[in-house]
Amino acid sequence: MDATSEVYSGSRKLHEEETAEIPETAHQISTDSWFQVGFVLTTGINSAYVLGYSGNVMIPLGWIGGVIGLILATAISLYANALIAKLHEYGGVRHIRYRDLAGFIYGKKAYSLTWGLQYVNLFMINTGFIILAGQALKAAYVLFKDDHAMKLPHFIAISGVVCAIFAIGIPHLSALRIWLGFSTVFSLIYIVIAFVLSLQDGLEAPARSYDIPGTKISRIFTTIGAAASLVFAFNTGMLPEIQATVRKPVVENMMKALYFQFTAGVVPLYAVCFVGYWAYGNKTSSYLLNNVNGPIWVKAMANIAAFLQTVIALHIFASPMYEYLDTKFGIKGSPLKIQNLTFRITVRGGYLAINTLVSALLPFLGDFMSLTGAISTFPLTFILANHMYLVAKKDTLTSAQKLWHWLNVGFFALLAVAALISALRLIAVDSKTYHVFADL
Template sequence: MKDTGAKNRTGDVSVGEHFDIEVPDTAHQISSDSWFQVAFVLTTGINNAYVLGYSGTVMVPLGWVGGVVGLVLATAISLYANALVAKLHEFGGKRHIRYRDLAGFIYGRKAYCLTWGLQYVNLFMINCGFIILAGSALKAVYVLFRDDHAMKLPHFISIAGLFCAVFAIGVPHLSALGIWLVVSTIFSLIFIVVAVVLAVKDGVKTHSRDYEIQGSPLSKLFTITAAAANLTFVFNTGMLPEIQATVRQPVVKNMMKALYFQFTIGVLPMLAVTFIGYWAYGSSTSTYLLNSVTGPLWVKALANISAFLQSVICLHIFASPTYEYMDTKFGITGSTLALKNLTFRIMARGGYLAVSTLLSALLPFLGDFMSFTGAVSTIPLTFILANHMYYKAKDNKLNPMQKIWHWLNVVLFSLMSFAAAIAAVRLISVDSKNFHVFADL
């Protein structure tokens, strides 16, 4: 279908001027999932293996006051920003099932292309991060039983990439996750509960801990800036319209239920493991909490294997917009087991994940680059664009104070994005001197 949008008025604002590109229907399912299933998709995105790093990457640089206040504020602000995007899903008398479609409808062709580019770079880097996480979890299991360095991190990253490819080939679209969301939740609870219980055990035994923020004043400035930027990454996917496309009618009402679930019950496991991990080990907390805890080998192995398997499932969520684009572009519809469809998924998704795995193994300190892409994509997509889109779409319905509020958000998060990008570039420069390609971290 083609939507020129010229001179189209919604009653709120003139939108989509010069938007003369094709907006295709999707080859994937839409409007098929309950709000509860969508809530578990969102919650899975929060309580993934990344949570095992927040004690070290968020709390250590920010300390108790900055970390707790920052996470609480990030929760509230993220819920607000995501709600703005969710409420625009049916804006202008049509449903926008992709982030780029919504941006293009409101702003035009240039915004469509820019949003598309930012989103896919962001999701690609997140996917690489999950492959590195999965590989690191596998390596942690190996080291528990055989610390002979015969196998190195790039080997485990390759194994993780293979598992991700097999899963991607077998699960055709986001709505097909179904029972896998339950499995993912079980895996999340396993590694979170293990990390919390072992951290509490260690914390009780330790009578003194150092919570002081380490480093020189300049170093603190950069690490605090990077940690503040990481707070925006904790809760946000940059693909809310794509997730919302799967929910049943009424779309906005059901999506708001899912978001309220995500930002209340859904955040509790993540907050628990983050705060307890920092309480137990203070400023010496590892950036992968399971490396800090002590306990039975089989328990730590179980937690790491759960983190590995949950990362494989969670990657599929963040890769789904890419899969949707490829399937829609080449008309992959019908039975998922049809030879043509199965062959296409093997070639297209296998190729995509092969490139992701190669880059992950090549640059295992990719987290630094993820910080940069988060600064230039996650923050703009989730906060800057969300506030400005809502302001532009609802211009005639907003009072002066509401308009000022949205502009303040745009300016504030633009400054944060700029500062976070500078901090990330510095981090890349420092780590590039310390690490080499295919490094065994």
């Protein structure tokens, strides 16, 4: 390409960005730097869910499967997210919601289906976050007073109230700003403490088993469930909503944020996941801080940090629902207006109350990770991403590229069905072991 062509291409690209139609929304658009968006994405990866991967991923897969699985999940997730990011400005429209992009490409039915899948995904993620927050609070409580007077459902209820208060105070995703800094500090606290104490325990512990537990049949199901948990670890299911907040040039800045997420974000995840499994083998808990030995105040600090970070992370995954409701009911202007405050208290409080009730009823954290991956993360992040890119770019793709995307669609569709069966089986097994409002 000669210099004249490059100038023309750059000018055309800038013109397209400036003239791209932006759908109406009550939340802020194009206000955040790629760095801030990168921290939003990293907050999702290094949430307190990271404390469960040693038990929920490594135990079913073992060393070879776990290491290879995490590396593959990282690479595949970056690739799939990049496909979605590149479609953000397509057809002269800026697609600030996942359902908008699907509807633009496929039509009204796909719009509704994608919306349903996404909100099931986000609801279940939020439910898992509230369970995590409750577990962290309970773990801190029993360090000082293990009298069984307070049970997990009580701590889940407290967590739901705190999450609702935070949701009322933060009007939209871009308003997190300084809270992302706090989130990073909280993440480092529990990740570093879990890493150091696990390392210490591993050096002092006798030989432990890394054999994958269970019968041959049960191993097949747990392996598939672990695969669903792997893709859940790196994907939000709401990339267009996050990308909507980034400044222009939108695609370039989003790619920077994604590279930041998949470099700075995955290192702590790998570290705590591998060291936790190495230290405790197939006895690793689904909440790693329940395994570690160390000073009470250190463990309490880690658990409180996990609780606080979870409150912030949940707000990210709840923001598409908040955006939909705020836009539908025309909630604009100052967040401190009585009308706006009343709306957030009523609507967001009600939404999180339902989340909290479900969390207390079914506090099986590993099951949520597997089921969420099966029902919605696979379809949204891998199946739709490849097929939408295939449809949108069909005139520019070679036959080999088209075949590649079709292979991805077929493979992840089969994996999603297998993961759904595995997750439902896991829930059925746990339902026999635990009861509703269980004190795990």
